[in-house]
Amino acid sequence: MTVTKKFTRESRILTPSQFQNIFSNPTRFSTQHFTVLTTPNNDQQNRLGLAIAKKRVKLAVQRNRIKRLVRESFRLNQHKLPHIDMVIMVKSGVDTLENEDISKQIYGIWRKIDRRLGKK
Template identity: 35%
Template sequence: MDSLQTNGSTGEGSHDFARARRIIKTDEFSSVFRLRPAQKSAHFVLYTRPNQLPHARLGVVVAKRFAPRAVTRNTIKRVTRELFRVTALPPIDCVVRLSRPVNSKDQPATTAKLKVELRQELTRLFASQKKAKFPVNPAK
């Protein structure tokens, strides 16, 4: 744990993706999925839920049926995490789920055009949450 602190990942508003900023457990994903989608785009669905933490957390779900190649799935996850790190969000749990195919096996696994389109979609989704009003949770 000390190695995380020495890397400067504990500062509020830092641009890291430490374990504390991830949704990892199945029950955490389930509790966010139970709510209605906050926003939809051409390829993604964003689910959100207020949390009791001083920062936002992210979970990413990329199904193999919508992105058959591992290269494509990893690119989607990488772009999503990158945008999450640089976007100042309120203290919410966000789950980004790929909901439609981004390419087929006939096309290249990843292209510059695909990355630009994904960034644009995800930027819009995260921007919509910066403006959203969430109930303030009293500190425990």
């Protein structure tokens, strides 16, 4: 099986029921500016949902910048993660970070997830 580094529609969590499934019984991972909720899935791929609240990040341009960075990091690292569905949420102050700092925090979350849930 070859490793694909695509971020397709199937890689996304889209519907309210999919989000609710994760919010109902999550495993939680956190950094200073991010909280990630995960739940195992039976699919052969990881799925990502983003919940970036306007209350936390006021400007749309900043919310979109954070989403782009998170999606790109997920696209490059998804093959290293166990099969999970995840929702990434932000905490206040994330919009003041540089792109590099955001990427480092997200990469740290991927490492935490891999260490704790790991491929079995």
